[in-house]
Amino acid sequence: MAAIGSIRKRSGFLVFIIGLSIVGFLLMDALNSNTSVLRGGRKDSVGEVNGEKIMYNDFTKKVDDAATNMQNQMQGQSISDEQRSMLRNQVWNDMVSEKISEENDAKLGLAVTPEELADITIGANPHPYIVQSFSNRETGQFDASQVRLFLQSLDNDEPGAEPGSKRKMWNNFEKELKKDQLRQKYATLVTKGLTIPTWMAENAYQSQLATVDFKYVQLPYSDVKDSDIKPTDDELKAYLKANAKRYAQEEETRRFEYVSFDIIPSKQDTAAVLEYLNEKLPDFVAAKTTSADSIFVKLYSETPFNIVYKEKKDLTGSPVADTLFSAPVKSVVGPYIEGDKLMYAKITDRKLLSDSAKVSEIVFSFADVKTQAEADAKQKLFDSVFTLLDSLHGNFAQLAFNYSDDAQAKVNGGNIGWVKRNAKPAQYNDLIFFKAQKGKVYKAATQNELIIFAVTEDKPSAIGVQAAYFAKTIMPSPETERNIYAAASKFAAENQTEDKFKAAAQKLNVQTADNVHKNDFTVYGLGSARDVVRWAFNAKKGEISTTMNVDKKYVIACLNSVSAKGIPELAAVKERVEFDFARDKKAEILDKKLEAAKAATIDEIASKLQTTAVPVSGAVLGNPSLNGSLFEPNVVAAAIGATVNKVVLPIKGNTGVYAIQVTNKIEPPKASDFTSYTQVLKAQIQNKANRIAETQRKLAKVEDFRFDFF
Template sequence: MLEDLRKKQKVIIYFVAIIFILGMGAVGVVEIFTPKPYVGKVAGTKISFEMYQNKIQEVYARYSESNPNQPIDDGTRQNLENQAWQELVDGILWDKQIKKHKIKIKDDEILTEMQNNPPEDLMQNPALQTEGRFDPSKYIAALKNDPNLFVILEDYYKSYLPRKRLQDKIMADAGITMDSLKAEYIKENDIVRGKMIFFDYNTIKDVEVSDEDIQKYYDDNKEEEYKKGPASRMQYLVFEEKPSDEDLAEAKKSADQLAARAKAGEDFAQLAMDYSDDPGSGQNGGSLGVFGKGQMVPEFEAAAFNLKEGDISDPVKSDFGWHIIRVDRIVSTDPANPQVEARHILVKVEASETTKIEIAEKAQEVRDMLKKKKMDDVAKELEMEPQDSDWVAHDAQYIAGIGQLPQMISWMAEAKKGKVSEVIRDQQGRMIVGKITENVKSYYEDFDKVRPRIRYELEKEQKIAKAKVKADEFAAKYDPSEYFDKAEAEGWKVYDVNNFKRGNSAAGIGISEMFADAALKLNEGEISPVVHDPKGSYVIKAESRTKPDIAAFEKDTDKQKEIREKMENLAFSRWYQQMREDAKIEDRRAEFGL
């Protein structure tokens, strides 16, 4: 029993130095072992290389324990290392806030928590259950008899309990009063159901916005809407780990050998299970079941439907790799719907380790060239196409064309014009080398890039204004009792309003306080006048209403508790998000190729 518990709770620290070194990309071996000051800083606290490496080992260990047979590709490795970084950042922020709020936990409090509040995962462990239910006596016995389990849980609660106390304090300081609870209760229980007529401005076509109108809007709003920063721009080159001609030939050689063995009489299904790179069909002996034309890629389909029953094809190339196909049965020869039952062995064409090393070396060589030459000159020399990142805000979450890449964003925020990045892998496993073209405190969005957005907004304003006139004409033409019968005949859309409450989205309008005010003012059976919202014009009909019962709520302590917990959790989430935004976080991993 105790051994089973240890397996459940214990984090095994694996030796991942090789993976870590590989993750350092193009940094030389000598440079790897050269002492570095730190890889990052969080609110003044430095993250050393040792701290980062230890956390990576821990995260890799957890991943390996949860996914024992799952290989770690470059994308997974990058995600795990980013996860390790985030855990370090969060841990430091928590520790600083615990100290700031003077949260202290005594040893006897930790012991009491261990004894009285075991982790949920442990409570689900069959070894600690009696007749399918958690047995506290077995848990206490395990704590007494297994020193390893005790130490593991003690470490867990030493970290967990101060955070829990801080969270409780922040929630208690949120100032949730009875009036706050009533307001939230009203918001959740003031509900209208019915219909709405939306005078859809998108049906208006006769609007015209001139280039002069767009330029004027841009000039008038340049400071308020289009001044951004701080931000950086870079040009960059991308190196993908594509298979070489030698890799293609090697894969073809393997496919030829497998085809020969299959044609010589070896069990096709067993060959597929042993060698196919298609995990879905491979484990089923390569079986693809019955399929017709149009269901497979063209190269595969052409080969399969030219085989006789029992025939085995020569290797067939597709974007997936090389296929060896065997038709088990011709199911239908109907020209309108021919069908076969077949199986295949897939040999993928992938970049070999040699090819990957060559590409990494090339990326490093290009990095060295960029330190001395212009990006365009290097790209021309290598017959590559440089990419422009456009402006990237220093607090951005992603780079257009690249995606989320915190290391690159952090580097861009710090690097001066002309600086060259390390070779950094993105989430797609590509290697990227960038060179800063601008790093500024502020900039104006390019007029040509915002022009379509301005045109759209100005045209939308005109359309809403014209739809407003048409809505008033509609209202003048009919009695309110006729609105919903006549609306669709007049070309206006009628939508259902289902369980609408304040904060919900309305069709064609989105979230609007004006819509909420108009809808929740109505009693059952009432129809609103035409409402001219800045987002569009509409009429609302309340077919049924649910209104909050404040007197009953004042007596319902369970409901009050439920709403209080919800509001306190939201308050804590806002506090935590603001705390992270306010903290100065310096990520220097990119400087060292991490």
């Protein structure tokens, strides 16, 4: 009772503590949740385009639809996190472009009318997408009737498909048609708004055909030592400010260094795997038949038995290739390591292989089967014909003529001629070349067919070996992984400042990830490392990460620089600025050297500089190289524009500073018709107009919040 009384006395304090805990819990949830109210009220959107939101639900639905389409293309295989990240970027770019285009199209009154849509789908002017989708795969010819047939069957979904999936697919296809049609209209408006004046076409004619001969003297940038250029940070900041546009970036980025501790097996882990293999090795050795070997491998090995025979050239890189072709059949070879497995190999058979075989087939196609009853009837017929051949030794040619769905081969008694090894689907190929014996019939299956086949002739020529592999992957044990984690964590704990990290990392294989963007999924040297990217964009400059698990590695990172959108801080681009600054300073030094050696001729200048003037013949602006080696457009342009025999200097080039003297110019013949050059320039403008979306995007105000969610 005394305890109850004490609680009653302190009930106000307890209520306060409980309330504070609830607030703390909610605040922590708000800070960590993807739907946080502290994210500026954008919990329902992944971004904005000119103030219009891209809703989270709309975005994720499109990503899911894209993922489903990808899975269908991959025949149901699950997609990786990296592939899903790629789809997010793709969907994001599409949705941003769509919103920008919708706004611009509305301002200009651009639209695709129902009549226009009909014309580009079933009318006289089919859209390229329609032509591509409804062309005969064998002939490549477009069949307009197939479009109408498809549209008439929109409500007839494929067996097993989700109801309405066919119409949904067409609606999405139709949207893409409209979007492309609007893109073309916008590009046409831009193109029609631009003209090519005659003087521009004439200049193009002149620059393409005019040639110039000249001599040059080059002072390469490498003549000035890097150690002679020692800029201060103030000089570099001034240079950065003066050349701000050169370093401006559209997105914020990060640069960080990291060390990784590979999670790999220890010697003890390898010994444990060897002990497991050796324990069962006697049973593997004792098996007398290929069937027994196959059963053993199925029970105990991680490498399944395969009936395939391999030539020595197919085993390049295997440490036991020579032994497999020299040891007696039924010998066991090993142990040896191949890839990440420790294994023994048993030679189950060796024989001569054919590189081609003559084959006869009876094909039962399921391509036109519509119902399960039809499929069952086809299967029953297949089994009956096989029994007639295998047990009753029926006439293969006659049965092929009566029942095969291969119209071309059936008239030849099913004979399809000589088949090259690996020309047929894998399982069928293996039956033909590694199992089938002449005079016997066999069953095979491909994607839409059941096949009865017989090998009638072959051409044995190369020795092949068939082997069974008793293998187990060498994996790091939990103890090994704990030890590696402990070493990584110790490194992180002992190097909590940037200076300490840099010093300690030099003793390890330190790597640098530069120009990392907010929505990147992969990191140079690490592969899929989204958690590392997220850490980098939540960390402060100089911060050291905790130990992160990334694709069989423990990673510790140090954030070196933060580059904001727009003009970055010097620290973020210091290496680039230092390089450019040094090159410009070298150019200034070399300019003065050339000016001091100025003379009436290029040869005199060369003599003063103790070098040689290099002749260039037939230089053209369309291919601005010096004798096919140095790419120097500034130098060639200066030569084209210079007066014959006049020395021109200094010219800042890609590889150094130049002085030139033109010795001869050949002007193109006088012309009045520049039609071909006008067309070329128009095509260039058309190409730029087709990329107008890039310009539209740069002009739009795009806010990307995806980092808050993914």
